[in-house]
Amino acid sequence: VVSTAMLQLGELALGLALLQYTAKPDRQVGAFFAGKFSSRPRGWIKETVLWLGLLMSMVFLTSLIADRLIGPEDAYDPILKEILSNGGTSRLVCWFLYCVIAPLSEEIIYRGFLLTALSSSMKWRNAVVVSSVMFSVAHLSGESFFQLFVVGCITGLAYYRTGTLAASFTIHSLYNAAILFTTMMS
Template identity: 55%
Template sequence: EIRNPILKEILLSGSISQLACIILYCFIAPLLEEMVYRGFLLTSIASSMTWPSAVVISSLFFTVAHFSVDGSLQLFIIGCILGGSYCLSGNLLVPLTIHSLYNASVLLDTTFS
């Protein structure tokens, strides 16, 4: 994901591709991932253990699902931040917003690197 050459090619290919990539990467993917990893998985796991333990476990699932060896530590940390923000706020909109902004920053970094 980080510094992905295919993503960079899509972002530089044309306005329709750029718009589709931005919508998918900054809105749709974060929404679906937050519903799965925080809304469902974290909440389900937390019913049988402490919230901090559930955050770590759901973050491990989040990391593995992204298939990024190079960025695995970064993804795990982001997963913990997203999980922690959900636990503290009780509102899925908080990690969703953070996730969207994070993905937007990755897009900007990829585009201009």
């Protein structure tokens, strides 16, 4: 748990440094969370609820399709289940890492940096797809590739529509919480 925490915190620090380094001089890193990058700002809370609902529906549908095509498989990580069943501090640290640190660092890197950079040289839709593929590949999980791609697309579209990483972070965080809860209950 400690090594995972250190890796996640390192990834977060790297992501923040990357944003700070690449942000235009007149913009601060905090602006990525304030909705200042969208040409048409929208209410991010309403958008977040809508995109989260769509994400959960899409993940459910892709799970059904995968079960039909490939057959059912154990989707739960036994190591993660062991950490969650230990209770106490390890469970709390695990929830914090999966629901705060990991989504925050991944949204900074894949949406705040990569998606924003790609969208300067291609259409937003294409940038969302490319950044989502890279997000999926980075997770090194062949079984979950398509679901992670869907997560990347939904969080990318939420970021595009709201102009704030707060929306994509919230969706990602709640998705991870749902995965942890399901793993813990299995």
